[in-house]
Structures are given as structure tokens and as C-alpha cells.
Amino acid sequence: MDRGFPRRDFLRSASVAGAALGGWERLGLAAGAEEARVRPDLVRLRPEIEPVVRWIEETPRDGVFEKAVAELKGGLSYRLLLGGLFLAGVRNIQPRPVGFKFHAVMVINSAHYLGQSAPVSDRLLPLFWALDNFKNSQAKDVAEGDWSLGPVDEARVPKPHQAKEAFVRAMEAWDVDGADVSVAGLCRAAGAAEAMEPLWRMAVRDQRDIGHKAIFAAQSWRTLQAIGWEHAEPVLRCLAYAMLDHGNDKPVPVGPYEENLRNASKIGPDWQAGKPDPAATIALLEALREASPEEASAKVVEMLGQGIAPGSIWDAALLFAGELMMRNSGIIAVHATTAANALHFIYGASGDETTRKLALLQAVGWQPLYRERVKSPTPVKIDAITEETAASTGPEAVERIFDAVGRDRARAAAETIAYLTRGGSPLAVFDTASKMIFRKATDSHDYKYGAAIWEESLNVSDPRWHPRLAAAAMYYLPGARKPDSPLMIRAREAVSGVLG
Structure with a gap:
């Protein structure tokens, strides 16, 4: 693997985007022989996406918006732009450690997710923000050694019937070279769902890098559903490489994985x-406010044995992640939510019962790890937020909430609960939150957290918890009083040139 990597990390959404943006589903670019020529130390991508990735890679940062506008006007589809941006990051940004500059890759699905519910005039804004974010990460990667994803060592790719077993064996042994060639073989030999199963298991294994391995796995699958599984091989190679990162530590999982393997075997067949x-x-x-990771996980086994629905357990994990955000709205609290969201997605995506049990057990067992890193002199409780009096449930109430975000986040949270419990529209809050992100975001976490918290709050198992999760989001989301980002002002001007 080291020879290939360093040179010195369902279709519904795509069809919605295409329908909303006119004829963008046309594949407006064809790769000529010269355009498709790739340096021998780089992985070769599919011919329809290679030229898109090339101009994203090669266009200077200060001209990438203008180049994107020209390509879109020339017939480039939304899906190809989305795919090109994702694969440019996969090919060019070092995924170790899983985070930091590699957010240029992990943020793509979050940007896409938020954009799909936006008005047509705003739908491209997240991708334009992500374009600039990629160029920034690309420059950092060059300065830090200029990593790239290299070609597969074809002579070592296992036979199709041996690929899955070889991949599992390599991942369990933390064998980077073996995992690279075997995941390529697995991707070629298996269908999408089958190929992802061993990756889901490895994704829930290790909380190292504050949960980014699970996040990257979920985001990879979700982005591939939008751009097409045919692009999966380089993505899964990058994912496997990232998941085997252990820094300078011993190659063992961080968190209660081994204990939860034993816990999973104790859960009866009627657990769902x-x-x-x-x-x-x-x-x-x-x-969760006091328990160790092992104690919290054991509590899950006990509750399932008592006939408690898994959804009620998921609700507790997500509520506690929201509570951590209320305690200290920093990066650790962000990942308490985004990692729980990723594990929740894996729980729904996996077809393996043990992996699904592990996703639930780990979602609960990881929360104490985040709790111990969130420093808060005055702990608060998400189930004890006092409601403010809501004057109305109309649009002006939502405006008042986001105005309060800029002055008093606790008050904004209380007003959110009052508005939603009195029949206010959750989608009105979500749409306004997205608009705030589109205009004021300055960091990948604005998109990642915004997408994760709204997905969970809108789909929570028990609707009574929705207002509480939405309220917790007010401790992090940008408010109306925050100035618009100069970058997003430029992006809006560029997008108007596409749609005008």
C-alpha cells in the first residue's frame, strides 16, 4: 500500500437535483485521449469523470468559481460536479489522520444533503463552498508532502471468490497493503451492499480520531449513492486506508469494541x-451523565432484554450528544452528534445483525468518551430546558429564534422548544438553519453538524424529542446577526451567473 499511496483519505437525491436544475443531468463532458492521460503515480478514474476531476485539481483557487460556472453553462451535470469534487478529494487529500484537511472529502455529502432541500437559487451554494474548501485542503496537502492515491498493485489483487475473506483478514490484522489490494478485489467481485458489509463492521470498530472513521464510511456510501457505485473502487481503497490509521498508538481499537463484541452475543434474537x-x-x-463506556453499553444489553425498543435507546444517545453541545459547543460536542448520526446510518444500512447490534452499542458506549473530553463547569440537562412563551407559530417566530442565536443561545433554544411544541413547522426551522449555513458558514463542521442534527431531529424515534434536539442545535448553528461570509457572497454571485 505504501508503494501506491504517498508520493513523498439512493440515486434519488441526484435525480431531484437534476429535475430542479433543468437539463443538468446531461453528461456534458467527454474525455479525449489527452484529457484522460493521468500521471502513472495517480489512480486512474472513469473516463466520464476524469476530465472533471482534472480541472478541479488544476484550476487555481482564485479562479475555480469562474471555471465551474463555465463548465455548468457548457452542460456539466450537477451529478458530475458532485462526483468530480468528491473524487478529487479522494485522489489528492491525505486521509490520515481522518479529519482536519480531509474534511474536504467528508463534508461533500453533508453539503449535498442540505442543498437538496434548498430553493433552486441556493442549491449550488454548498457545492461552490466545497470547491473552495477542496482547494484550501489541496494546498495544505501539497505543503505537508503532496500525498496522492496511487494505482492498485494488480498482481496482488485476490481472486474474486477470495477477496472478501482476504479483506477481513487484512483489516483485522491492520495490514495496510493487504487491505488495499483485497478491497479493490472485493469491489470488483461483489455488489454494493455485499462489498460494504465488512467495511461497516470496521467502521464501527474504532472511535479513534473522535469518530471520523464511522463518519467517513457513512459519507462515502451516501455520496456514492448520489454519484454512482461505478466510482466506488478508489473511494473504498481510500476508506480502508483511513480506517487502518492508528497514529503512533498500538493497532487496537479505541473505545469499548471488544467488550461490545461480547455484549452483542448476549442480545437475544427478538431484540428488535x-x-x-x-x-x-x-x-x-x-x-450517560456518569457511566463509563462499558457501563453504558451494558445498560443497552439490559434494556433490550427488558423489551425496550432500539429506537428508544437511539433517542437517548442522540439526546445526550445534544446535551454535550449545550454544555460546550466545541468540536468534541459536534462529533458526539455527527458520529452518532453516522453509526445510526450504518445501523440502518447494514444487513448483518451483529454489525447492527454493534452500531447501537457503540453509539451509546462512545458518548462517555466524548463526555470526558467536553469541559463544562456548569453541566446542563437537555430534558430540563424551560420553554419560553411563544407569541406565534408563524414565520416571525422562526426569525426571532435565529436572531436570539446571535445574542443568547439558551434563550434561542427555549424559544425553539416553545415554537415546535405549540405546532410550529420543523421544516421552517430547518430551512432557515440551512439558509444561515449557506450564507454564513466558515467551516466544514457547520455543514457536517447542520446536516447530522437536522436529519436526526426530523427522524427521531419519539416525536416528543424533536424539539429538544432542534433546541440543542441552536447552541452551534450560525445566527442571523453573524455577518455573511465573504466567500459565500462570491459564491452567490457565481451561482447567479449559472442560473441567470
Whole structure:
């Protein structure tokens, strides 16, 4: 693997984007022989995407918006722009450690997710922001050694019937070279769902890098559903390489994985047949305020054995992540939510029962790890937020919430609960939050957290918790009083040139 990597990390959404943006689903670029020529030390991408990736890679940062506008006007589809941007990051940005500049890759699906619910006039803004973010990360990568994803060592790729077993064996042994060639073989030999199963298992294994391995796995799958599974091989190679990072530590998982493997075997066959129980959610939420990772995970086994529905357990993990945001709205609290969101997605995407149990156990067991790193002199409780009096449930109430975000986040949270519990529109809050991100975001976490918290708050198992999760988001989201980002002002001007 070291020979290939360093030179010195379902289609519905795409069809919605294409329908909303007119004829953008036309594949407006064809690769000529010269355009498709790739340096021998770089992985070769598919011919329809290679020229898109090349201009994203080669265009200077200060001219990339103008180049994108010209390509879109020339017939480039939304899906090819999305795919080109994602694959440019996969090919050019070092995925170790999994985070930092590699957010240029991990943020792509979050930007896409938020953009799909936006008005047509705003739908391209997240991708233009991500273009600039990629160019920034690309420059950092060059300065730090100019990593790139190299070609596969074809002579070592296992036979199709041996690829899955070889990949599992390599990943369990933290064997980078073996994992690279075997994941390439697995991708070629198996369908999408089958190929992802061993990757899901490895994604839930290790909390190292504050949960980014699970986040990268979920974001990879979700982005591939938008751009096409045919682009999967370089993505899964990059993902496997990232998941085997252990820094200067011993190659063992961080967190309660080994204990949770044992816990998973204790969970009975009818574990998904339990009944929702909001009291159990509160009990687990209370336990998470003091429990160790192992104690929290054992509590999950106990609750499932008592006939508690998994959804009630998920609600507790997500509520506690929101509570950590209320305690200290920093990077650790952001990842308490985004990692829980990734594990929740893996829980729904995997077809393997043990992996699904592990995703649930790890989602709960990781929260104490985040808790111990969130420093807060005055702990608060998400289930004890006092409602403010809501004057109305109209648009002016939502405007008042986001104005309060810029002055008093606790008040904004209380007003959010009052608005939603009195029948206010969750989508109105979501749309306004997205608009704030589109205009004021300055960091990948604005997109990652915004997408994760709204997905979970809108799809929470028990609707009574939706206002609480939405309220927690007010401790991090940009408010109306924050100045618009100069970059996003430029992006809006560029997008108007495409749509005008």
C-alpha cells in the first residue's frame, strides 16, 4: 500500500437535483485521449469523470468559481460536479489522520444533503463552498508532502471468490497493503451492499480520531449513492486506508469494541421486537451523565432484554450528544452528534445483525468518551430546558429564534422548544438553519453538524424529542446577526451567473 499511496483519505437525491436544475443531468463532458492521460503515480478514474476531476485539481483557487460556472453553462451535470469534487478529494487529500484537511472529502455529502432541500437559487451554494474548501485542503496537502492515491498493485489483487475473506483478514490484522489490494478485489467481485458489509463492521470498530472513521464510511456510501457505485473502487481503497490509521498508538481499537463484541452475543434474537418507552430513554440519558463506556453499553444489553425498543435507546444517545453541545459547543460536542448520526446510518444500512447490534452499542458506549473530553463547569440537562412563551407559530417566530442565536443561545433554544411544541413547522426551522449555513458558514463542521442534527431531529424515534434536539442545535448553528461570509457572497454571485 505504501508503494501506491504517498508520493513523498439512493440515486434519488441526484435525480431531484437534476429535475430542479433543468437539463443538468446531461453528461456534458467527454474525455479525449489527452484529457484522460493521468500521471502513472495517480489512480486512474472513469473516463466520464476524469476530465472533471482534472480541472478541479488544476484550476487555481482564485479562479475555480469562474471555471465551474463555465463548465455548468457548457452542460456539466450537477451529478458530475458532485462526483468530480468528491473524487478529487479522494485522489489528492491525505486521509490520515481522518479529519482536519480531509474534511474536504467528508463534508461533500453533508453539503449535498442540505442543498437538496434548498430553493433552486441556493442549491449550488454548498457545492461552490466545497470547491473552495477542496482547494484550501489541496494546498495544505501539497505543503505537508503532496500525498496522492496511487494505482492498485494488480498482481496482488485476490481472486474474486477470495477477496472478501482476504479483506477481513487484512483489516483485522491492520495490514495496510493487504487491505488495499483485497478491497479493490472485493469491489470488483461483489455488489454494493455485499462489498460494504465488512467495511461497516470496521467502521464501527474504532472511535479513534473522535469518530471520523464511522463518519467517513457513512459519507462515502451516501455520496456514492448520489454519484454512482461505478466510482466506488478508489473511494473504498481510500476508506480502508483511513480506517487502518492508528497514529503512533498500538493497532487496537479505541473505545469499548471488544467488550461490545461480547455484549452483542448476549442480545437475544427478538431484540428488535421491543416497545418504545420514553421513560427508558430518560433513564439511559441519566446514566450517560456518569457511566463509563462499558457501563453504558451494558445498560443497552439490559434494556433490550427488558423489551425496550432500539429506537428508544437511539433517542437517548442522540439526546445526550445534544446535551454535550449545550454544555460546550466545541468540536468534541459536534462529533458526539455527527458520529452518532453516522453509526445510526450504518445501523440502518447494514444487513448483518451483529454489525447492527454493534452500531447501537457503540453509539451509546462512545458518548462517555466524548463526555470526558467536553469541559463544562456548569453541566446542563437537555430534558430540563424551560420553554419560553411563544407569541406565534408563524414565520416571525422562526426569525426571532435565529436572531436570539446571535445574542443568547439558551434563550434561542427555549424559544425553539416553545415554537415546535405549540405546532410550529420543523421544516421552517430547518430551512432557515440551512439558509444561515449557506450564507454564513466558515467551516466544514457547520455543514457536517447542520446536516447530522437536522436529519436526526426530523427522524427521531419519539416525536416528543424533536424539539429538544432542534433546541440543542441552536447552541452551534450560525445566527442571523453573524455577518455573511465573504466567500459565500462570491459564491452567490457565481451561482447567479449559472442560473441567470
